[in-house]
Amino acid sequence: MRSVIRASVIVALCALPGLGAAAVAANTTSTSALQADARAQRVAAWTEALELDLARSVLEDAAALEGGAASLRGAGESLALYARALAASGQLAQARVALQAAAEDATGRVEIELELASLDLVEDRLAEVESRLAQAGGELRPSFEGAPRARFLLGRARVRAGDPAAARTPLERFVAGEPRHPDAPAAWHMLAQEALLRRDLERARECRERGDELGRWHAYYRTRRLQRRANPDAPEPRIGLAQLWIAAEDWNRARAELEPVLKSHPEACTAWTTLGELERKQGRVAESHAAYTRAVECDPNEHLARYALALLLLDAGEAQSARVHLEALCASPAGGERRFIGAHLALARCLLELGDARAAEARYEHYRGLGGSEPLEPQK
Secondary structure (H helix, E strand, O other): OHHHHHHHHHHHHHHOOOOOHHHHHHHHHHHHHHHHHHHHHHHHHHHHHHHOOOHHHHHHHHHHOOOHHHHHOOEHHHHHHHHHHHHHOOOHHHHHHHHHOOOOOOEOHHHHHHHHHHHHHHOOOHHHHHHHHEOOOOOEOHHHOOOHHHHHHHHHHHHHOOOHHHHHHHHHHHHHHOOOOOOHHHHHHHHHHHHHHOOOHHHHHHHHHHHHHHHHHHHHHHHHHHHHHHOOOOHHHHHHHHHHHHHOOOHHHHHHHHHHHHHHOOOOHHHHHHHHHHHHHOOOHHHHHHHHHHHHHHOOOOHHHHHHHHHHHHHOOOHHHHHHHHHHHHHOHHHHOHHHHHHHHHHHHHHHHOOOHHHHHHHHHHHHHOOOOOOOOOOO
């Protein structure tokens, strides 16, 4: 019936003066693009909400849709996320019913199958997970090659089934392809268990440490995202997220978090320091110098920026300019902090380079008194 009505509307529009079939087709294409964009935004928003343990907001959004959650039958990605929210809320049976009610021509069939596999795993239907995701030979089905989460679910099911050796390959491929996935810490810990069973203690230690490191990273990441969600205009959460992405060496995501802050809050001095670090990590020395300079001009007590700027100046052979910044830092209250002990050594070397050996020795003794152990003259 809907298709008949839609066809009638198009015919009627074509009959209007000045509005031909080409114009109607263009309008239809534009509408489709808008709908696709809306779906993509919904998927992104629901994915984030679920990663932040906010399943209720997904359920509320689905209920508010025109036609309610039933309107998702043809949209596999959205339907899968809705089912995941149901499962996270303890409504496992309802989640399975929703997934099984997907339209035959629904998009995103892979996402629907993955959620069914996830439900199988939660309900300890391990054989069903295996048959759903893997071929007879144990390899992942070709339809799931572009879905990294399938490898995690398959690996976890095999570990639970008491076959960690068979879980090793999908889990290793999962962490290699998705190093920052929310499930990566759990995958690394399963790999650590598998290595222990093989008596590969070094590999077990490496996997455990990697899992712990990623677990801490995700804890900070989750906190910053919650802060950004609560106050989207505040600069601090975005700066924190940029710093996390710099630590992860994902320069594009770091810059995407920083640029809105620098545009809307140029007075956020730490943002300039973070930009300086990002530029330095990417080998953009001139841009890094400019960002650190802007940070120090913004706040003379932006000590990290001052220290980094001084080191850049030293590398550039500008010892006198570096000395000004290092002396200011070392004389400040921050100069006694453990993280800035190296600034005293840098100042001693700077003074030595400038020909002031007496002052260099005095500063070096101060550095040693703070607990430093490196030699005054750098090893060649």
